[in-house]
Amino acid sequence: xxxxxxxxxxxxxxxxxxxxxxxxxxxxxxxxxxxxxxxxxxxxxxxxxxxxxxxxxxxxxxxxxxxxxxxxxxxxxxxxxxxxxxxxxxxxxxxxxxxxxxxxxxxxxxxxxxxxxxxxxxxxxxxxxxxxxxxxxxxxxxxxxxxxxxxxxxxxxxxxxxxxxxxxxxxxxxxxxxxxxxxxxxxxxxxxxxxxxxxxxxxxxxxxxxxxxxxxxxxxxxxxxxxxxxxxxxxxxxxxxxxxxxxxxxxxxxxxxxxxxxxxxxxxxxxxxxxxxxxxxxxxxxxxxxxxxxxxxxxxxxxxxxxxxxxxx
DNA sequence: ATCCAGGGAACCC
DNA sequence: GGGTTCCATGGA
Numbered sequence: 001x002x003x004x005x006x007x008x009x010x011x012x013x014x015x016x017x018x019x020x021x022x023x024x025x026x027x028x029x030x031x032x033x034x035x036x037x038x039x040x041x042x043x044x045x046x047x048x049x050x051x052x053x054x055x056x057x058x059x060x061x062x063x064x065x066x067x068x069x070x071x072x073x074x075x076x077x078x079x080x081x082x083x084x085x086x087x088x089x090x091x092x093x094x095x096x097x098x099x100x101x102x103x104x105x106x107x108x109x110x111x112x113x114x115x116x117x118x119x120x121x122x123x124x125x126x127x128x129x130x131x132x133x134x135x136x137x138x139x140x141x142x143x144x145x146x147x148x149x150x151x152x153x154x155x156x157x158x159x160x161x162x163x164x165x166x167x168x169x170x171x172x173x174x175x176x177x178x179x180x181x182x183x184x185x186x187x188x189x190x191x192x193x194x195x196x197x198x199x200x201x202x203x204x205x206x207x208x209x210x211x212x213x214x215x216x217x218x219x220x221x222x223x224x225x226x227x228x229x230x231x232x233x234x235x236x237x238x239x240x241x242x243x244x245x246x247x248x249x250x251x252x253x254x255x256x257x258x259x260x261x262x263x264x265x266x267x268x269x270x271x272x273x274x275x276x277x278x279x280x281x282x283x284x285x286x287x288x289x290x291x292x293x294x295x296x297x298x299x300x301x302x303x304x305x306x307x308x309x310x311x312x313x
Numbered sequence: 314a315t316c317c318a319g320g321g322a323a324c325c326c
Numbered sequence: 327g328g329g330t331t332c333c334a335t336g337g338a
Binding site for chain 2: 124127128129130131132133134135187188191227228229230231232233236249251252253254271300304
């Protein structure tokens with residue numbers, strides 16, 4: 001088994017090894033003219049990711065620590081280096097699905113990031129029934145219109161970088177401007193504004209909801225109580241923004257591979273709430289309870305790239 | 314041109 | 327309980 005490691009190269013740069021950077025997160029911007037370069041803003045600081053080879057990259061920032069945590073330790077957590085790919089599927093799975101096991105090998109090192117809960121909440125509220133490109137455009141516009149421009153840049157970043165807006169920034173956003181950032185969808189803009197208001201007021205405590213001891217069903221209930229958040233988006237927030245690797249979101253792609261690869265559910269359009277929970281129960285039954293969502297993301301990625309011939313990013 | 318893209322909710326019976 | 331329609335827009 002490969003050891004997962006982060007190496008300090010120099011002051012503000014660490015090298016992350018045995019890790020695929022898939023651009024799964026909507027807050028990472030792909031460089032327009034330099035392939036393999038991604039940028040984002042974390043804790044107010046510009047951060048640059050540079051691909052070194054398919055399974056390792058360097059992360060550079062002007063800050064010496066993020067959220068008060070030394071760089072190396074922060075990114076060990078951010079990139080979930082405590083989770084090894086070999087932990088995702090057990091022997092029974094390998095035995096039952098040998099072909100699929102072989103196909104998943106190229107995804108060794110694909111990690112689910114531990115991202116900021118609020119960023120994840122808003123960005124996935126932007127992800128309803130539209131393509132990745134549209135979701136990214138909305139997130140990018142939200143940052144440009146309501147985020148803060150970072151003061152210090154990083155070598156290699158030529159475009160101005162904006163942080164993701166704070167809850168209070170979107171809570172008090174001009175409705176028309178916010179709608180323009182949300183694909184002209186006024187309902188979505190209103191939902192994001194209201195959720196941000198609750199977070200800003202402390203009525204929606206995302207840190208408290210991130211408590212790993214909270215039962216997943218309770219977390220689901222808390223998040224789906226918000227307008228604009230159904231089971232799928234709630235599970236995505238839990239998985240990508242709260243480190244709940246046991247949360248298993250089902251979107252159109254997941255519904256397809258559950259049917260095609262595992263015979264779970266038949267090809268059918270529309271996921272009713274009851275059917276969603278039924279399919280989720282079957283999936284967790286197959287993949288185990290603790291890392292089912294993490295494993296599901298590998299399957300999601302494999303399905304899109306090898307079966308549907310879609311781009312990773 | 315037609316269909317789909319990491320859904321959700323209001324509304325129908 | 328389910329099924330249908332709308333929201334919106336860019337790309338294939």
